[in-house]
Structure formats: structure tokens, C-alpha cells
Amino acid sequence: MIIRREMAEDTAAIRQVIRAAFGGDDEADLVDRLRADGDLMLSLVADQDGQVVGHVGFSRLSITDGSQSTPGVSLAPVAVLPEKQRKGVGRALIEAGHDQLRHAGEMVVFVLGDPAYYSRFGYSADGTSAFDCAYVGPYFQWLRLSPLAPLAGTIAYAPAFGGSG
Numbered sequence: 001m002i003i004r005r006e007m008a009e010d011t012a013a014i015r016q017v018i019r020a021a022f023g024g025d026d027e028a029d030l031v032d033r034l035r036a037d038g039d040l041m042l043s044l045v046a047d048q049d050g051q052v053v054g055h056v057g058f059s060r061l062s063i064t065d066g067s068q069s070t071p072g073v074s075l076a077p078v079a080v081l082p083e084k085q086r087k088g089v090g091r092a093l094i095e096a097g098h099d100q101l102r103h104a105g106e107m108v109v110f111v112l113g114d115p116a117y118y119s120r121f122g123y124s125a126d127g128t129s130a131f132d133c134a135y136v137g138p139y140f141q142w143l144r145l146s147p148l149a150p151l152a153g154t155i156a157y158a159p160a161f162g163g164s165g
């Protein structure tokens with residue numbers, strides 16, 4: 001299996017993987033909208049012998065504190081074909097994403113999801129209540145990639161999220 005950036009010809013397969021993992025269209029539609037809007041800053045696929053078996057998307061968000069606005073990243077969604085789950089594909093996708101984001105100088109990643117899963121990658125909800133965001137709560141977690149990441153502010157997600165962030 002290799003983890004690589006999505007290519008134009010992967011979009012249908014990515015949709016299929018996301019629909020199979022989530023059992024519906026919502027998350028696949030989100031990825032399509034993010035891509036169409038140019039907000040899908042990093043989109044990785046797990047490619048097993050030419051078959052896309054997993055996908056993770058990262059999109060741009062902004063953190064505004066007073067007159068200071070800082071770019072951040074949202075991890076959403078991550079999906080693995082049901083028959084390929086629990087084999088480390090999700091981990092490989094998320095860790096490759098973090099490596100690339102770190103390399104690109106990104107400072108912070110936010111995720112909305114099960115803490116039992118995301119804590120494996122260093123995400124925590126500790127300190128996130130200092131942010132003004134509709135998602136704040138136990139499922140709203142962050143991973144600081146840099147000590148310079150902001151500690152508070154208003155978070156604005158990409159428009160594809162529907163303005164609920």
C-alpha cells in the first residue's frame with residue numbers, strides 16, 4: 001500500500017470509499033464541495049495495487065483573535081473501505097497527512113471526532129474551549145504542530161462546511 005496525493009482520476013473512487021465508510025452521501029459531498037471551492041488543501045489516498053481503499057482530506061480554516069488572523073487546518077473526513085478497516089490504513093493516512101502539514105509549516109490541526117481514536121495521534125480537547133467555534137465540546141480536538149499556534153480565537157471553517165463552524 002502506498003499513501004499518495006489524490007489525482008484527477010481518483011475522484012470517483014474517493015467518493016465510493018467515503019460513501020461506503022459513512023453509509024451516505026454527506027461526507028462525499030463535503031469533499032467534492034471542498035475540492036470545487038479550492039479549499040481541499042491536502043487530499044491523500046491509500047492505494048493498494050491501484051485500488052483506492054482509503055482517503056483523508058484536510059482543508060483550510062482561519063483563526064481570528066482581535067486583528068490577528070492565523071491559518072489553521074481541519075482534518076475531515078477520513079474514510080477507509082469497511083473491508084479494509086483495522087489494518088492500519090487510517091493511521092497511515094493521518095500520519096502521512098501530519099508529516100506533510102508539518103513539512104509545509106502548518107501550525108495546528110482541528111478535528112471533530114471520537115477522542116478514543118484521535119488521541120492515538122496526539123489530538124486532545126484540552127484547551128479547545130478557548131476557541132469560539134460551534135463544534136466546541138469533547139469531540140472537538142486539536143493537534144498543535146508548532147508552539148507558535150494560537151491559543152484562542154474565532155474559528156472559521158471553509159464555506160463547504162455550511163457555516164456551522
Ligand SMILES: CC(C)(COP(=O)(O)OP(=O)(O)OC[C@H]1O[C@@H](n2cnc3c(N)ncnc32)[C@H](O)[C@@H]1OP(=O)(O)O)[C@@H](O)C(=O)NCCC(=O)NCCS
Nearest residue numbers: 021077078079080085086087088089090091113114116117
Ligand atoms: C475511522 C476509520 C477511518 C479508521 O480507519 P482504520 O483503517 O480502520 O484505522 P486503523 O486501522 O489505523 O485503526 C483502527 C483502530 O482504530 C479503532 N477505531 C476505529 N474507529 C474508531 C472510533 N470511531 N473510535 C475509537 N476507535 C476507533 C479500531 O477499533 C482499531 O483499534 P485496534 O487497532 O485497537 O483494533 C475507519 O474506521 C472508517 O472509515 N470509519 C467510518 C468513517 C468514520 O467514522 N470516519 C471518522 C470520522 S471523520
